[in-house]
Every structure is written in structure tokens, then in C-alpha cells.
Amino acid sequence: xxxxxxxxxxxxxxxxxxMTLQCAQDMNHNSMYWYxxxxxxxxxxxxxxxxxxxxxxxxxPNGYNVSRLNKREFSLRLESAAPSQTSVYFCASKGQGFVGxxxxxxxxxxxxxxxx
Amino acid sequence: xxxxxQSQPEMSVQEAETVTLSCTYDTSExxxxxxxxxxxPSRQMILVIRQEAYKQQNATxxxxxxxxxxxxxxxxxxxxxxxxxxxxxxxxxxxxxxxxxxxxxxxxxxxP
Numbered sequence: 001x002x003x004x005x006x007x008x009x010x011x012x013x014x015x016x017x018x019m020t021l022q023c024a025q026d027m028n029h030n031s032m033y034w035y036x037x038x039x040x041x042x043x044x045x046x047x048x049x050x051x052x053x054x055x056x057x058x059x060x061p062n063g064y065n066v067s068r069l070n071k072r073e074f075s076l077r078l079e080s081a082a083p084s085q086t087s088v089y090f091c092a093s094k095g096q097g098f099v100g101x102x103x104x105x106x107x108x109x110x111x112x113x114x115x116x
Numbered sequence: 117x118x119x120x121x122q123s124q125p126e127m128s129v130q131e132a133e134t135v136t137l138s139c140t141y142d143t144s145e146x147x148x149x150x151x152x153x154x155x156x157p158s159r160q161m162i163l164v165i166r167q168e169a170y171k172q173q174n175a176t177x178x179x180x181x182x183x184x185x186x187x188x189x190x191x192x193x194x195x196x197x198x199x200x201x202x203x204x205x206x207x208x209x210x211x212x213x214x215x216x217x218x219x220x221x222x223x224x225x226x227x228p
Contacts, residue, residue, distance in 0.1 A: 031214060033214075033216070040220060040221075041218075041220055041221075042120070042207050042209070042217075042218025042219050042220050042221055043161075043207070043209075043216075043218045044218070045215065045216060045217075048214050050214055056214070058215070059215075059217075088159065090161065092161075094214075102163070102166055104149075104151065104163050104166055105163075105211075105216065106163075107160070107161035109158075109159065109160055110159045110160075
């Protein structure tokens with residue numbers, strides 16, 4: 001049981017390039033989330049998906065798109081990367097964790113993205 | 117929009133001592149959840165403790181406990197018998213209706 005996995009772990013882009021961050025969870029959770037974490041700040045919600053087939057904007061959605069491919073996978077796409085999108089990106093899913101774990105959001109290990 | 121404030125950017129504690137991290141939040145909702153997450157240098161977000169707003173009893177998890185004051189909108193974390201492995205960034209978070217908001221964090225240093 002891997003929990004929440006993210007790929008890639010690191011990425012460097014040039015301004016204007018596009019890329020997709022991948023996220024998958026194996027806990028059979030309905031809800032999934034994308035956050036960004038900037039230096040000196042807590043995580044901020046970009047988009048979330050309450051269930052397969054639905055997505056909603058969070059606090060900072062501009063410049064991003066998401067796709068809930070199926071129950072397991074939730075991807076985040078940057079169509080035209082900008083230096084302001086340099087950040088650490090976290091994916092999370094919400095539900096009951098593995099046996100004995102509480103009902104809460106479980107986070108992936110993060111992707112460090114640098115846009116030059 | 118809901119906001120979460122952590123007024124202590126950095127805190128320090130001696131090993132085996134007790135430390136309290138502060139958190140306040142702003143909301144007009146009556147039903148919500150509060151969390152403390154730990155983020156070590158590995159960047160992994162680790163749930164420390166969770167509190168449902170409708171529960172008056174303060175949550176505890178081994179050496180970690182909270183002081184939840186709903187009327188004051190305050191949610192502090194007490195770490196007892198601090199250990200070197202407790203050194204990390206600690207984030208307070210508020211959640212309602214799939215919207216989770218985080219504070220800016222408190223960096224905890226544990227001195228041997």
C-alpha cells in the first residue's frame with residue numbers, strides 16, 4: 001500500500017513550457033486535492049475533486065487545470081509555466097486511512113517545481 | 117474566507133520539556149475540523165492530531181494534546197516530553213466543505 005504517490009519529484013521548466021504533475025492514491029478515497037507551498041507559507045489549495053468526474057477551484061486556481069482521470073488519479077497541468085509558479089506541489093486524498101488511521105487528508109511527498 | 121494565524125514563526129524547547137504552539141482561526145461556520153500537521157525536512161506532511169469542532173473534549177495523541185477553545189477560535193498544540201525527532205515545521209489547519217486552510221507554520225527547534 002503506497003498511499004499517495006506523485007511524479008515527478010523534481011522538475012525544472014522554462015517560462016512558457018507546459019507540463020503535467022501526476023498523482024495517484026490506492027486508498028479508495030473519493031476526494032483528492034492539489035496544493036502549492038511557497039517559502040514561509042502554509043499550503044494553499046489550487047483545485048480539488050470531491051468525487052470522480054467533478055472538480056472545483058480552490059484558493060489559487062489561476063494558471064492551472066486539473067483532470068480527475070478516474071477514482072485513483074488526479075493530475076495538475078500547467079499550460080504555460082511562469083516563474084510565479086515556482087513552488088512545491090502537494091497532492092492529497094481524503095478518507096479513512098489504512099487500518100487504524102483517522103479520517104483526514106493524506107499527502108503525497110511533493111514535487112519541487114522550478115520555472116526559469 | 118476562513119483564515120488561520122500562527123503567531124509564532126519559531127519556537128525552541130529543551131529536550132524532555134513541554135512546549136505549546138499557538139493557532140487562531142476565523143470562521144462563521146459552526147461545524148468544521150481542525151488539524152495540526154508536522155513537516156520535517158523531508159517535506160512529508162504528517163498528521164499529528166485532529167479535532168472535530170462539535171466535540172468539547174480536547175483531542176490527545178500520546179505526547180500531543182490540544183487546547184480547543186471554540187468561542188475564542190483558538191487551537192493550541194502542547195507537546196510534552198519533547199524529543200529530538202519532534203523538530204520540524206508545524207502547521208495548523210482548518211477544514212470545512214473540502215476547503216482546507218493552513219497557517220504559515222511554526223518552526224520548532226529541540227535542544228539536546
